[in-house]
Amino acid sequence: MTAACDVAIVGGGPAGLGAALQLSRLGLRRVVVLERFGEAGGIPRHCGHPPYGMREFGRVLSGPAYARRLVLAAEEAGVEIRTDTTVTAIRPGGVLELATTDGAQTLTAGRVLLATGNRERTRAQLLAPGLRPVGVMNTGALQSLIYLEGKRPFLRPVIVGSEIVALSALLTCRRHGIRPVAMVETRDRPQTRRIDMLLARLMGVPVLTGAELLSIEGAPRVEALRLRHKGEERRLDCDGIVFSGRFTPEATVARQSELALDPRTLGPEVDADGRSSDPQVFVAGNVLHPVETAGHCWAEGRRAAQAIFRDMRKTPERAAGARVVPGEGLRYVVPQRLAAGAAAVLNIRTEGAVRGRLVLSDASGRELAARAVRSYPEQPVRLSVPALEPAALTGDLTLRLDRKD
Template sequence: MPELLTPTVAVIGGGPGGLSAAAGLAPHLDQVVVLDREQQAGGIPRHSDHPGYGIRDRKRFMSGPSYATTLVEDARAAGAQILTGWTVTGWADDDTLEVTTPLGRVLVRPDVFCFATGARERPRTARLVPGTRPAGVLTTGQLQNLVHVQHQKVGTRAVVVGAELVSWSAVMTLAESGCRTEALVSEHPVGESYSLFRIPGRVAFRTRVETTSRVASIQGRRRVTGVEIEDTRTGDRKVLECDTVVFTGDWIPDHELLRSAGVELDPASGSPVVDAAMRTSKANVFAVGNVNHPVETADVVAIEGAVAAERILEHFGGRPAPEASVRLVADDPIRWVSPSRLAPGGPAPARDRLVCWVDRLVPRPVVTVSQGGHRLARKRLAWPAAPGRAFRIPSSMLDGVDAAGGDVRIAID
């Protein structure tokens, strides 16, 4: 029989959200374990050897590896047990995880699960990009692992598919490897990243953003030789010569374990349906971070992890789950909203914000909240609603929601 572990809380995922949740829980509970399939905990920041981490939560400007190390040290100092190389492969029953470890198969049956499994980028195959199948086609995660962990060279000329924040992270990693980025390719009329990154990035890295364009095919036999892109307005095509292609963004939540457990998923995002306390449809299963809303920055996710710890401690303290909640429904151009359920009178979402994703740029959005055909709130926000990055809405706009009033619709006028 495999060994059985029975911790108070099992945190699945050792990135910023999971480690911050563990650090908040461990001083107050008997045993908190973090299960991470990687050989080192810390999540994506471990591979991102450039500054920009820790601004919101640490009030410091840190590199990715330094930030990851700090999170790991804090969780351990708080008393959490971090088990690396432990891969959760499935469920033995409704309350027990099957885990493959360096010591063999182990069963983990906690009182509460906290899923912090994050999100991943959609690779070329999932995007159905035609052409040949040469070497040199990567995602940002693969690129960062090759450069920052394995210390390998990747090429000399690259094209980055996408123009999000993570796309510029890929550009920085390519530059560190000695690879020049010829262009970023975006289907949108304006690059998805903030102008704070977009404008200096074009100057610092001597690259350009090909907007309203899509990748029509990848060329090359043994190695990439070029990318054919198409202007989506005119249909004109041209070839960008390169030996490396990096697909960035287009995030997918890592929800497989939650789905196989029967947790309700949001059809628009693929994320678990959670309320403001980050409770899922199963009473003892919580979810935090980018598995709920792909994708937010690491420091925001870490803050959410600390809030999740508070909510889980309230759960152990006997605070009952709300008897009634309403569904939050996103209207075009908003694709999805997280949390996707609200319990009036319950706790506010982390950072007092709803996280949304939009499909087109609205420079000066006016957000409306309605229920039962009646408008509850209307507010012009000072920041744009832009594709490729989180669009945040103050949760105070939901203060007038009635628990018995049915679905709440969130729209942009």
């Protein structure tokens, strides 16, 4: 079965729905959102706590209420949302191969937006030691069990990780009578702001940093987590383990579609408009940069929609411009390419907490943009880059971090 649409959006989370609504408001008649789950709305569907929605709707909402508002706004604007539809590949010419409950289908689109988000790494990917008893899961599985299935998987878990999603796990537990025993971080310091980590203290949950996980004990259920902390071996009695954070892009479709991937983010490589190596495929949201807030992804989807709308008025062109090469102390940068004539904002992550100066320079060493930076480990860092002249793009651009002790 073959159908045609103006824009096909792969992924019905905040980035995809934000883009769909914006495209509809710009006048495109047929915008189709393809969502693999039975309900659109993305990760916020099973984050039952606030705050969501201030940027989008001017009010504080819970995750499920926010997701419903996004879906309703898109549907009222005439966007077609197809659930239980998995995109298996995007072929040249805007041809999408679909797996649906009615069998295999294809959909041809003038432009495609990939907005598949990201996921937490599995315990196997984190190389966590010990047995495999019942009660070990990531934050997404915890929230799905509680908010979507109405189940409470344990009463006294240990949360492994200290990124912002670990605080989401804490809030989920608190709302459902679950009392975490501790928050354990294998790195030397929490991975989010000190003020955010006050939540754990207010909830009476100790935070153990610099801990080495030794083993998970128990059969058939979790009974304890054994670790080494400050040189001493400890046993934390618990009935569950939640591995939080350590996100990776949900880039399966990108790989199967042979889009160029960035070795640092593991997501698609894009230019400042979000255009991938396929000139008809654009990308937005957390598949590009694990991980940003829902509000940021929504805004990024809207910006991608505007770029797509402009691009549809001309013949598709391959991403051009100079590559941005991040130096020592920088984990990644998005976008990975900059073209002449348009300003851009670089989304950067540093390796750990840093204090210093970020500098973007051309092949001759001339500074093109710079800013002071003082960041915690997982803080999104932005660098505004003015419109560049072609002469600045004759070779790779270098992004460096000049540290201050």
